[in-house]
Amino acid sequence: MLHIEKLKKVYRGGKIAVDDLTLDIQKGEFIAFIGTSGSGKTTALRMLNRMVEPTSGTVTINGKDMMKINPVTLRRSIGYVIQQIGLMPHMTIRDNITLVPRLLQWQKEKSEATARHLISLVNLPESYLDYYPSQLSGGQQQRIGVIRALAAEQDIILMDEPFGALDPITRDTLQDLIKELQRNLNKTIIFVTHDMDEAIKLADKIAIMHEGKLIQFDTPDNILANPINNFVKEFIGSHRLIQQKPNFKTVDEVMIKAISITIERSLDEAIRLMVKSRVDTLFVTDGDNRLLGYLNVESLTGDARSKKSVSEVYIKDIVYMKTGSKLQDSVRRILKRNLNNIPVVDNQNRLIGLITRANIVDIVYETIWGDEEQELKDS
Amino acid sequence: MMSFFTENTAEILLKTWEHLYISFIAILIGTLLAVPLGILLSKTKKITKIVLTITSMLQTVPSLALLAIMIPFLGVGKTPAIIALCIYSLLPILNNTFTGMQSVNENVKAAGRAMGMTPAQSLRMVELPLAMPIIMSGIRLSAVYVISWATLASYIGAGGLGDYIFNGLNLFKIDLIVGGAIVVTLLALVVDFLLSRVERSMIPKGLRIQGGRSS
Known part of the structure; x- marks a missing residue:
């Protein structure tokens, strides 16, 4: 859907920022431009909505030559998530989200419905629509920054180091969120980063840039398996190359059965189940086994004593892994988050298993001493 | 001293009105000239220095001299006084408009542009609202200057509260001088207070609210 050919940017003074960039991006792909500072990745991104005018080369979007589209029209049709968040400080969250719809003069009701829908997608309450950016934390602000780029139903979203200003844990949460949004909404996302972990985690394909040139453009697995030259090898880092080599174990292979309870049960039953199964955490699900949250011993003490049912005390904020994820990601x-365990869900969000710290110890043991045991047995 | 106020109440009110009128027109024209010029300057950085130098130079011309210079061209009366005062009001407003426009966060401006705002929309929806408090404080500063300098306008026959002070000087009547000065000072203080309220109301609500909420 996006065809970039020989895109070039030469700044005044002759500095070549981007040199003959050629690549094809399919609909629904998540692309990462990665490189050191000065590699031209941001300039390349900014040429895609003509924030920076290309010196030469062509970009075609769905068969249309981008240079023939009015820049203002073009920018309203492409989402943009800017670095350092960049929300309008004097506008409410609602006005920030509906900025592009308002520029496009949508009906008020339609804009309002969009704002409500989008804020629910990023797990923030609707009451936040009336707040101002300064009342939100950095992570919450960037959630708004992300949905602001989706508000006018843009198919292509450009992101310029969207999570650079956030702390590691918030960053991790937002990465999960954006990946999920991208999958569910089938958006094409092109983002710039200098963080290799972020690129590997999010991107379907990574474009490694250096001094304005595209060095390698491939899937993360292929890049890790076959770095094209020494620069790429160095850029990826030797620790990642080693990490990648051993068995691609998925969470499904090692997970154990999770103990769960449905939401309408009473707390008495929950406690009895905990005692019976000798666990300190129960996962709360709905009738269809969909994961809703969890319940642990801590949540059962204190003022929870006056409560009677699971639905009153369970904790909704839960970190989970999707089926098929790599085991190393769960580790x-x-x-990183200092968790004791992490539940695994299938594509319908149904609870299918659990990874615990004990599992991980088993794996570590196996990788370090497993071979020796094998040898002992053989001999 | 009190007799000055009790005996001349009606006249003092009339002169106060005259004084306010001259000052207000001067500031209004000054604002209408300086704000657009300041916006223009912030967009075209090349001529900024030249323009700001010229207006600073105008500011340094002694006020009495500037008023006197007006006479050969425009005669005496309110018009030359208003023009002279207007010239004085330019610099603070121009300076603050320029500073205000420059103070708008680059990232916020870039975000507006990336979302597809036209330059006019960016100005109206983003830059002006954010620069407004600083622009307004320039207008307030000018207003206080102009009100006190408008006293001198009486010298070229523009009327206003300066009449008392000049008459007092000519007739050597202390209570006229002091009484006139008191009223001018009060006027300046009241206008300053009112405009500071306006200035505060111009700060966008989102910038006034502070306070974190953790994620």
Whole structure:
């Protein structure tokens, strides 16, 4: 849907920022432009909505030559998430989200409905629509920054280091959120980053840039498996190359059965179940086994004593992994967020298993001493 | 001293009105000239220095001299006084408009542009609202200057509260001088207070509200 051919930007003074960039982007792909600062990745991104005018080369969007579209019209049709958030400080969250719809003079009701729908997509309450950006935390602000880019039903979203200003945990949450949004809404996202972990985690394809040139453009797995030259190898970092080599174990292979309880049960039953199964955490699901949240011993003490049912005390804020995710991602997440365990869900969000710290110890043990045991048995 | 106020109440009110009128027209014209010029300057950085130098130079011309210079061209009366005062009001407003426009966060402006705002929309929806408090404080500063300098306008026959002060000087009547000065000072203070309220109301609500909410 997006065809970039020999795109070039030469700044005054002769500095070549982007040199003959050629690549094709399909609908629904998540593309990462990655490189060190000065590699031309941001300039390349900004040429795609003509924030920076290309010196030469062509970009065709759905068969249309971008240079023939009025820049203002073009920008309203392409979402843009700017670095450092960039919300309008004097506008309410509602006005920020509906900025492009308002520029396009949508009906008020339609804009309002869009704002309500979008804010629910990023798990923020509707009451926040009346707040101002300064009343929100950085992570919340960038959630708004992201949905602002979706408000006019743009198919292509450009993101310029969208999570650079956030702390690691907020960043991780937002990465999950954006990946999920992109999958569910089938948007084409092109984002710029200098963080290789972020690129590997999010992107379907990574474009590695260096000094204005595209060095390698491929899927993360292929790049990790076959870095095209030494520069790419160095850029990826040796620790990632080693990490990548051993078995691509998925969470499905090692997960254990999760103990869950449905939401309409009473707290008495929950406690009895905990005692019976000797666990401190129960996962709360609906009738269809969809994961809603969790319940742990801490949530059962204190003022929870006066409450009677699971639905009153369970915690909705839960981190989970999708089926088919790499085991190493779950390890990273457990360690980064200091979790004891992480539930695994299928594509319909149904609870199918659990990864615990104990699982991980087993895996570590197996990788380090597993071979030795094998040898002992063999001999 | 009190007799000055009790005996001349009606006349003092009339002169106060005259004084306000001259000042108001001067500031209004000054604002209408300086704000658009300031916006223009912030967009075309090349001529900024030249224009700001010229207006600063105008500011340094002694006020009495500037008023006197007006006489050969425009005669005496309110018109030359208003023009002279208007010239004085330019610099603070111009300076603040320029500063205000420059102070708008580049990232916010870039976001507006990336969302598909035309330059006019960016000005109306983003830059002006954010620059407004600073522009307004320039207007307030000018207003206080102009009200006190409008006293001198009486010298070229423009009327206003300066009449008392000049008459007092000529007739050596202390209570006229002091009484006139008191009223001018009060006027300046009241206008300053009112405009500071206006200035505060110009700060966009989103910038006044502070306070974090953790995620």
